[in-house]
Amino acid sequence: MSKKWLGLAAATTSAAMLLTSCGGGGDGGGGTEAEFDAGTTSIVNPSDEQGGTLKFAHSDQFDSLDPGNTYYAANWSFTRFYARSLVTYAQQPGEEGLELVPDLAEDLGEVSDDGLTWTYTLKEGLKFEDGTPITAEDVKYAVARSNFAPDIINKGPVYFSQLLDAGDYEGPYEDEDLDNFTGIETPDERTIEFKLKEPFSEFDYVAAMPQTSPVPADADTGDQYQTQVVSNGPYKFESEWTPGKTLNLVRNEEYDPETDPLTRNRPDKIEVAFKQEENDRDNRLMSGDLHMDVAGLGLEAAARGKILRDENLKAQADNPQTGFKLYFAINPNVEPFDDKACREAVLYGADKTAMQAAWGGEVGGDIATNMLPPSTPGFTEIDPYGTPEHKGDPDKVAESLEACGQEDGFDTKISYRSDRDKEKKAAEALQQALAEYGINAELKGYEAGTYTSEQAGSPAFVEKEELGIMAYGWGSDWPSGYGFFQQIVHGDSIKGAGNSNLSELDDPEINELLDEAAVTDDPAQREEMYAEVDALAMDSATLLPYLDQKALLFRPENVTNVFFGESFKMYDYSAMGLAQ
């Protein structure tokens, strides 16, 4: 049910861009001392000053500015400037940033006793940019268009269509009578009731997606809505936007900060330039001419080297974990990995320090010993296949090889995405490490664009080509073990194509635990279950997690209130302002 952050998935090579200040530079007034990695855990340059133009840059462009039609973490963060959802993530650094707070709704969702109805009540006095009041129908319409019209709106996730009991509703473009959409009921102007097929305890996370941001039905232009989104947040489009052209946001006079749990109205204007060359972007960031790389994927190699060598520049950089787990999946349907001992030989033989080097050393990531990302609530550190200094354990490899009857080693293949240099290097690192034990792996590179849909993600292809070991990476759509694990270890998620459960793991115990977690109300109890899933998944010896990816992000001195938001795994754009 949960899918990866596409943004992060696409991340490894391209990064995004930044912005420039027009309000003049300066040292953001005596706030927190800026030092390396300070923004990962605290607010750098706190200031209440308003004004200025906050300039973002993007190395490519957004999949869409339509809050209902996007699947990039950066976009989910950026749309908060003009599209408020029912609930949203707290504007806090560190773990507190993972907490949900009511945004348009008065409170978090209220669930009925049978777990099938989640109710939200809109705050009073909410208005669109043209002054019309926001009603429950507008939210209902937004969900209907974003989840039930896959022919027209198809870039975002479709959790609502999976969760809601909507029969065979065909979406608002086919079926103009919104009353036929039974998945949501609106007993009055301010009450929204989501009707679920089955109980789902983490529904608030789904309600936090920008898809619940209200859309007035008469302003909807299908996939062209992104050119003129009707704002309900602090900023609105200055004029109709042409994709590819610079985006300008100006203040929305109808926005009432009193209704907002976040402070997201510091700059006077917001500007996003698209298709900015990465190295040029990095240089402009370092000069303070641009303010932020909006894609939030980090700096290019050239700038990394420069920043890490220069103490002053380094003090303006942060190195947080991205929540993205890098791992190799071992497929037990490919010989000789049908024998667990053979899989263990790979787990014990891997040199994780070399793989870490492949991703840029300590700055590129922290060595991982289990699947669950450390920032996930409930994370418990375990290392069931630990080796001395993570460099591999020759004795245990020899034991494992003997146990699986392949004393002299064996031949296999490692697949990777050929257009991702770091993943390729990590695959080479694994190949080199295994070669020392007689396990000869041939490297097979495939295009990232088809890797999940046609190669590693197609069990038939995997078996035909005998891809025993596959490089992969995964991040969660929302910060919970369910969001992380469901697609990669649950037996039900195995698909003929576009499969992300690359190990084809179908362990009844894991399946049951995840299914049960979905209907368990107590978060603490759920967290325990996720830790258990983690241990079971590791015990299957089909997963070789090696790194918790880290990004190197840059924050110019003239930007205020900068911190890394754990929810979207990039700087929290909503809080930013400019030193005046």
Add this chain to the structure above:
Amino acid sequence: MTAPLDVSGAAEPARPDKGASPGGATDRGRSLGQIAWTRLRQDKVAMIGFGFVVFMALVAVCAPLIVRLLGHPPNEWHQEMIDPVLSTANAPWGGMSGEFLLGVEPVTGRDIFSRIVYGARISMLIGFLATMVSVVIGTVMGVIAGYFGGWVDAFISRLMDIFLAFPLLLFAMALVGVIPDAAFGLQGNGLRIAILVFIIGFFNWPYIGRIIRGQTLSLREREFVEAARSLGASNFYILRKELLPNLVAPILVYSTLLIPTNILFEAALSFLGVGVEAPTATWGGMLSEAVDYYNAAPNFMLAPGLAIFLTVLAFNLFGDGLRDALDPRTQS
């Protein structure tokens, strides 16, 4: 319309009626090869190029030996040489030392010298084989088109136009992308090299084909061909015994000039990531990886860059010298 090979004596061995053996050897001219060799030897620049080409060929052939003596296995990681934060060599000059002659690659710490030496194998192998493919196809097609003329010539000439208009680079990228795991009894890198040779060689033949056709057109009107024909020699005999020997020089010259082009093409494909599979070292592939580190590790970019540059230059100098040596018009 003088054929460059219209050297006195050149046509002599081709005379079908050469029944009577030439009398005394005293007045017999030197052979074409002897003349060319003498002239080539006097061309110092060409000889330097030739020397370097031979040197690179030896390097490619003896790569394992050279690396055993002077380097490390080309795919072996040396993380002890890499700074864990910066990902580049932890020693000055990109890690250049007696142990690592050209320094180490950023990230992996692999020995750049060893990878250059092994990269020469791929470059030279593909360069030579692809050129052979082009030359064989080009010569056969060129001679047939030029000799028979008429609709045969028209057909082959249009075919050449079509091939010349082919978006070779794009086609190569697309084709290499869909290579199966095993085909034609080959697999892995062997298959990829074979396909690269095929693509580069097969689509480059019209260049040499056109030149051969032009030469053949002028040769077939010459007296010795007329003579052979009037004596009843078959077309095949004339092609083989009268024309081909006279085409050896242009074939040699253009082969020498085609090899560096093909080496560059292979490097370009590797640079674009559609060459042989990692971690096999190729010059183009190294160059492509070095782009990110041009600042932090210039040696990583310079080494393959210079290797390509010097090899291509050497081939071109040698090719130029060979053309001058074989072309009688350059005689003072």
